[in-house]
Amino acid sequence: MPDEKPRYEPYDSPAGGWGAAAATAKTLMKESVIAKGSRALLSMNQPGGFKCPSCAYPDPDCRQTLEFCENGAKALAHEATKFRVTREFFAQHTVSELAEQSDYWLERQGRLTEPMRYNAASDKYVPINWDDAFALIGKHLRALDSPHRAEFYTSGRTPNEAAFLYSIFVRAFGTNNFPDCSNMCHEPTSRGLPPSIGVGKGTVQMSDWEHAQAIFVIGQNTGTNSPRMMTDLVEAHRRKVPIVAVNPMPERALIRFTPPQDVFEMATFQSEEIASEFVHIRIGGDIALFKGMMKVLFERDAAGEKSVIDWGFVNTHTTGIEAVKADALAQDWADLTRVSGLDEDQIRRCAEIYIRSDATMICYGMGLTQHQEGSRLLQQVCNLLFLRGNFGKPGAGIVPIRGHSNVQGDRTVGIDEKPSQDYLDRVQAVFGFDPPRENGHHTLEAVEAMMAGTAKVFVGMGGNFVRAIPDTERSYAAMQQLELTVAISTKFNRGHVIHGKEALILPVTSRSERIETAAGEQFVTIEDSFSKVTASKGVLEPASPDTLSEVEIVCGMARATLPDSKIDWEAYASDFGLIRDKIAEVYPAIYADFGRKIADPAGFYLDVPPRRLVWPTPNGKANFLLFEGLDANRPVAEPGMLRLATVRSHDQFNTTIYSNSDRYRGVYNNRMVVLMNVSDREARGFEKEQLIALESITSDGISRRVGGLTVIDYPIAPGAIAGYYPELNPLLPLDYFDEISGTPAAKSIPVRAVSDNG
Numbered sequence: 001m002p003d004e005k006p007r008y009e010p011y012d013s014p015a016g017g018w019g020a021a022a023a024t025a026k027t028l029m030k031e032s033v034i035a036k037g038s039r040a041l042l043s044m045n046q047p048g049g050f051k052c053p054s055c056a057y058p059d060p061d062c063r064q065t066l067e068f069c070e071n072g073a074k075a076l077a078h079e080a081t082k083f084r085v086t087r088e089f090f091a092q093h094t095v096s097e098l099a100e101q102s103d104y105w106l107e108r109q110g111r112l113t114e115p116m117r118y119n120a121a122s123d124k125y126v127p128i129n130w131d132d133a134f135a136l137i138g139k140h141l142r143a144l145d146s147p148h149r150a151e152f153y154t155s156g157r158t159p160n161e162a163a164f165l166y167s168i169f170v171r172a173f174g175t176n177n178f179p180d181c182s183n184m185c186h187e188p189t190s191r192g193l194p195p196s197i198g199v200g201k202g203t204v205q206m207s208d209w210e211h212a213q214a215i216f217v218i219g220q221n222t223g224t225n226s227p228r229m230m231t232d233l234v235e236a237h238r239r240k241v242p243i244v245a246v247n248p249m250p251e252r253a254l255i256r257f258t259p260p261q262d263v264f265e266m267a268t269f270q271s272e273e274i275a276s277e278f279v280h281i282r283i284g285g286d287i288a289l290f291k292g293m294m295k296v297l298f299e300r301d302a303a304g305e306k307s308v309i310d311w312g313f314v315n316t317h318t319t320g321i322e323a324v325k326a327d328a329l330a331q332d333w334a335d336l337t338r339v340s341g342l343d344e345d346q347i348r349r350c351a352e353i354y355i356r357s358d359a360t361m362i363c364y365g366m367g368l369t370q371h372q373e374g375s376r377l378l379q380q381v382c383n384l385l386f387l388r389g390n391f392g393k394p395g396a397g398i399v400p401i402r403g404h405s406n407v408q409g410d411r412t413v414g415i416d417e418k419p420s421q422d423y424l425d426r427v428q429a430v431f432g433f434d435p436p437r438e439n440g441h442h443t444l445e446a447v448e449a450m451m452a453g454t455a456k457v458f459v460g461m462g463g464n465f466v467r468a469i470p471d472t473e474r475s476y477a478a479m480q481q482l483e484l485t486v487a488i489s490t491k492f493n494r495g496h497v498i499h500g501k502e503a504l505i506l507p508v509t510s511r512s513e514r515i516e517t518a519a520g521e522q523f524v525t526i527e528d529s530f531s532k533v534t535a536s537k538g539v540l541e542p543a544s545p546d547t548l549s550e551v552e553i554v555c556g557m558a559r560a561t562l563p564d565s566k567i568d569w570e571a572y573a574s575d576f577g578l579i580r581d582k583i584a585e586v587y588p589a590i591y592a593d594f595g596r597k598i599a600d601p602a603g604f605y606l607d608v609p610p611r612r613l614v615w616p617t618p619n620g621k622a623n624f625l626l627f628e629g630l631d632a633n634r635p636v637a638e639p640g641m642l643r644l645a646t647v648r649s650h651d652q653f654n655t656t657i658y659s660n661s662d663r664y665r666g667v668y669n670n671r672m673v674v675l676m677n678v679s680d681r682e683a684r685g686f687e688k689e690q691l692i693a694l695e696s697i698t699s700d701g702i703s704r705r706v707g708g709l710t711v712i713d714y715p716i717a718p719g720a721i722a723g724y725y726p727e728l729n730p731l732l733p734l735d736y737f738d739e740i741s742g743t744p745a746a747k748s749i750p751v752r753a754v755s756d757n758g
Contacts, residue, residue, distance in 0.1 A: 006670035008689065008712050011252060011663055043539045044076060044512070047601030051526045051536040053079055053157060053511040054653055056402040057226040058206050058528040071227055074651070074658050078491070079510040080540060083110025085492045090116060090125040099497040103467065103726070104657040109492045112507035113544035118499060125496075125505060130548065130556065133504050138560030140457050140484040140502070147174030147436075149456045151446040154180045154415045155463030156404025157511065159524035159536065161579040162550030163406070164586075165572060166461055167414030169558040171424075172433050172565060176440030178417045181463055181654075182407050183443035185366050187741035189400045190411060192375030196382035196623050198616035201408065203397035203608055204361060205530050211395030212236060214357030216350075217275075218246040218286065218381075219367015219747070223253020223664065224650045226401050229363075230274070237274050242353045245275035247367060248283050248645065248717040249675070252664035279350065282341030283643040283720040284371060284632040284748050289347060290380045291630065292336040294328040296351035297387050308355055313389030317613060320624035324383050327626055339630040341717050359395030360388065366403075367645075370747040371632040375740035379625040386622060392613035402529045404654065405511075409527030412590075412606070413583055417442050423586070430585045431567060442742040443469060444734060450478035459486040459557070460495060461550065462508070464655040467494040470732035470744045471704075488553055490543075493655070507547045513538040515549045519575040522549070525598055527606065534603030551576060636750040638697050642680065644749040646725035646732070655726050662724075667712065674753070675714035675722040684753055686711050694723070696731045697750040704731050707756040721753070 043049030045059045054075035089109065095118065098106070115133045116125040128136075141150055152170045154163060170178065182190060190200035197203070209232040222229050230253055237243060245254040254275045281289060301308045314321055333344050340347070354360060362385060368377055381398060390396035402408055414423070417440040424435045441449060447469055449455035458465075458479070469475045479485065482500030489496070490510045496503070509515055515522040515538060523537035548556070555573035558565065572579050577595060584594040590606045597604040609615065615622045633643075648654070649662035649671065661668045665675065674692060686692060693707035706728055716722055731751060737744050 004669045006710065007668045008710075009666050009668075011666045044072065048537060050512050050538050051405055051534065052076070053405060055226045055228075056156070056405050056407060056529040057228045058530045058532055059534065060206055060231070071224065071650075071653060075653055075656075076512055078107070078656065078658065079111075079512050081110050083108070084543065085109050085112050087114065087116070087127045094123040095125070095497050095499075096123055103494055103655065104660055106492050106494060106497075107657055111491055111510075111543035112489055112505060112547075114507060114546040116505040118503035120501065128504070130546075133506060134556040134560035136502070136504065137459070137484070137486055137557050138563075141173065141561045144456055148177060148440070149454060150175060151177050151179055151441060151449065151455050151458045153443075153446070153458065153460045153463065153465050154178065154410050155461060156181050156402075156407030156410060157462045158410055158550055159406055159511075159526060160409045160413050160533070160583065161524050161576050162461070162554055163410040163415050164413040164583050165551060165554045165558075165579055167416075168427065168431060168567070169554055169562070171427060171435035172431070172558070172562055172567065174436055176417050176419060176436055176438065177446065178415050178440055179443040179446035179465075180410065180415050180417070181404060181468070182411055183742055184468055184744060186369055186400055186402050186407065187442070187743045188369040188374035188378050188738055189402075191741040192378040193382065193398070195617065196379045196625055197391070197398070197610045198622075199608055199610060200411075201531055201608055202400045202529060203391055203610045204399050205532070205605055205611075208361060208395050208397060209236060212241055212359055212361045213395060214242045214244070214353050214360045216244045216246065216360065216362045217254065218362065218364045220363060220365030220401050221247070221249075221251045221253075221647070222401070223251060224648060225365060225403065227253070229401065233274050234272060237272060242276045242357070243274055244277045244279060244350060244353060246279040246281055246286065246289065248281055248720045249647075249722060250278060250280070250715055254278070277346075277349065277353065279342060279346060280717055282339070282717045283645055285340035285342070286368060287373070287377055287380055287627060287632050288336045288340035288630040289342065289350070290384050291328050291331050292333075292340065292344075292347040293351040293354060294324070294384060294387065295331055295336070296348055297355065298325050298329050300355070309387050310389035314386060317391075317615065317622050318386050318624055319619065319621045320626070321386075323626045324624040327628070331630070335630060341719075354384070354388065357388075359393060360385070360390045361395065361397055361399050363399040363401055365401050367747055369738075369743060370745055372634055372736070372738055372745045372748070373627070373632045374738040374743055374745070376625070376627045377632050380627055382622070383624050386624060391610050391622070397611070400529065405528075406526045408529060408531070409525070409533070412527055413587070426586045430582060444737060444742050444744070447471075447475055447478055447734060450482060453481060456483045457486075458482050458484070458500065459488070461488050461554075462490075464493040464495045466498045467655045467726045467729075470729055470736070470746070471734040472726070472730040474702075474734065488550065506553055507544065508553065509538070509542050509547045509549045511536060511538060513540045513542045517552070517574045522551075522576045524551075524576065525580070531606040531608050532603050533598065533606060535598050535601075551579065633745060633748045636697055638750070638752065640684070640752060641697055641750050642721050642753055643719060644694065644728065644731065644751045645720060645722045645747040646728050646749070647722050649724055652724075665714070670710060671724045671727055672708050672710065673723060674709045674711050675716055676711050676753075677716050677718050677720070678713045679718055680721070681711055681713065686753070686755070688713060691756040693754050693756040694728070694731055694751045695754060696733060697752060698733050698736075700733065700735065702733070704733065706730055709756065711753075721751070
């Protein structure tokens with residue numbers, strides 16, 4: 001671990017640019033993969049190459065020679081690292097010793113190289129061969145008195161072929177328990193959008209960027225979480241397209257940015273101001289902003305102003321506008337400004353930008369989804385878009401910016417704890433077994449089952465489940481009660497040291513590495529945030545001859561668990577094309593002729609009906625949906641309460657920590673910090689950089705506290721604070737979530753800040 005002292009100083013350079021170039025080079029050097037990593041970068045996101053293992057942002061329709069960003073390069077470097085976690089490493093360390101290390105230290109140990117089994121007698125992991133590992137999984141699963149006592153988690157890194165087979169295996173076993181990484185981030189997209197527009201996906205394609213006349217980016221730190229999107233924002237900015245950034249925190253990339261691919265700007269050290277309007281909103285104030293904008297539109301339409309509302313679109317395609325109109329017009333400006341934290345003039349400016357645009361894209365991230373009313377909040381975004389007909393035309397639509405690279409694809413091909421009956425009927429017709437019909441568990445329900453002792457086995461297809469979930473201390477204890485935990489992973493992480501009574505680590509071949517089977521070299525497919533499916537084919541040698549692909553691991557577990565299965569798991573493990581044929585059979589409306597379509601190096605877009613002005617809702621219409629009230633979270637009465645948003649640093653992807661610094665926010669060598677408005681700090685009598693503690697405000701009688709936090713002055717909205725995920729997950733109660741989606745409300749945790757006296 002670096003021994004540099006913590007320091008805090010504003011970052012005045014533009015995002016991107018030479019800072020990004022230097023950080024990329026430093027990471028390649030740190031992982032000792034300069035030559036290897038540089039070659040691989042030339043194949044990342046290119047035809048015939050592999051998809052970035054980081055975010056789900058799409059590749060451009062017109063490709064550049066270098067189509068990667070700083071954080072994508074970091075993700076690749078950490079996959080391609082020269083460091084290895086071998087049997088010798090495990091022989092030197094007990095699990096108890098390893099559990100004392102930081103997440104950063106665990107990540108730095110490198111790639112896993114062979115299957116390992118936990119030995120309780122020695123408190124160490126010991127080698128196990130693949131056949132015995134699969135047999136142990138099968139033994140535990142077959143011994144359960146109900147298949148519903150097992151939980152099958154999926155990370156968004158899992159490709160379509162593996163996710164599809166995983167869903168078939170688990171349903172053949174007999175349960176729909178599919179806790180998924182989407183449950184913790186963009187599940188409000190999947191559950192909140194269908195009542196409005198009929199699908200749980202975004203409605204734009206890459207070509208829409210060229211036609212947009214206004215772009216709103218809400219609750220999304222683009223420069224860190226989806227940096228390749230900055231290229232499209234830069235091009236829109238150069239076309240004089242208004243870009244409105246809505247966020248409780250000013251994020252560096254939307255203030256000043258230098259495109260690393262722009263030779264002239266790099267050579268001349270120039271940068272560009274991206275956002276034309278920064279909306280410094282209070283946490284949870286977004287509904288008030290949207291209703292204020294709608295109020296302006298309805299008032300101006302009522303005054304006789306033409307073309308403010310697209311009545312042709314509204315009357316032809318929607319229903320429910322009258323209730324939404326009455327609600328918006330009834331709002332008092334004093335309430336709208338109080339809840340949003342904005343002045344009336346700025347809300348009216350946002351409405352004016354929206355009115356002047358004939359094609360608007362509204363992009364959003366977890367700043368909208370991770371609230372107690374996240375799903376209904378997104379429905380208000382749809383309401384706003386409906387008013388000006390911003391669906392089914394170039395440059396317009398709703399744009400969820402998802403996180404992990406195939407999190408949307410996994411849901412499309414069957415990772416869903418609430419499957420439709422039509423889907424289950426197709427599975428039965430194609431595979432010849434009757435899948436379970438009752439809903440399964442999402443992530444929070446899975447953790448509750450562990451706490452109750454009803455869950456006995458946990459299988460994690462990638463990710464770092466135990467570090468990502470809320471209520472850390474209680475969740476750790478729940479995981480340790482399980483009879484068996486299985487971690488299918490590329491690198492060492494916290495999930496390997498917080499485990500069940502028996503535990504397996506199964507090393508997986510990474511996205512950037514070649515997959516060779518008896519049928520020859522294989523490729524997998526990925527669906528990006530814009531519903532485009534492309535092939536991904538690794539170019540590097542596997543980290544070890546003893547790793548397997550996710551597909552092969554799924555098939556191995558299935559054979560051992562379901563010895564009488566009529567499904568030809570052996571054939572699927574060898575020939576991934578056969579899996580794609582079955583995907584096409586189960587999903588004929590979107591995946592027909594999959595094999596031919598995926599042969600196109602550019603990939604293909606899945607059909608999203610609202611792009612065609614077709615609404616797969618029960619009434620066949622796009623629905624204006626009323627939300628009564630203004631706050632995206634339930635009120636808390638305690639005076640002095642602050643709303644905590646847990647965020648990622650710039651040197652982080654999900655739970656993977658690349659370093660202990662956060663360059664764009666000016667935080668170096670420390671992750672135990674709280675970003676706080678100066679006025680809030682002074683009101684509480686804290687000194688600058690004082691150590692404080694945060695305590696959750698709850699009614700369940702459970703004490704949740706994190707201390708040792710350095711308070712840092714930051715221009716965050718008053719009443720809001722921010723700190724890093726997953727370090728502050730202990731403050732997020734398991735029962736603090738959006739009821740429609742089950743997504744934890746991690747962007748609005750009620751806390752009190754107190755002096756830390758140890």
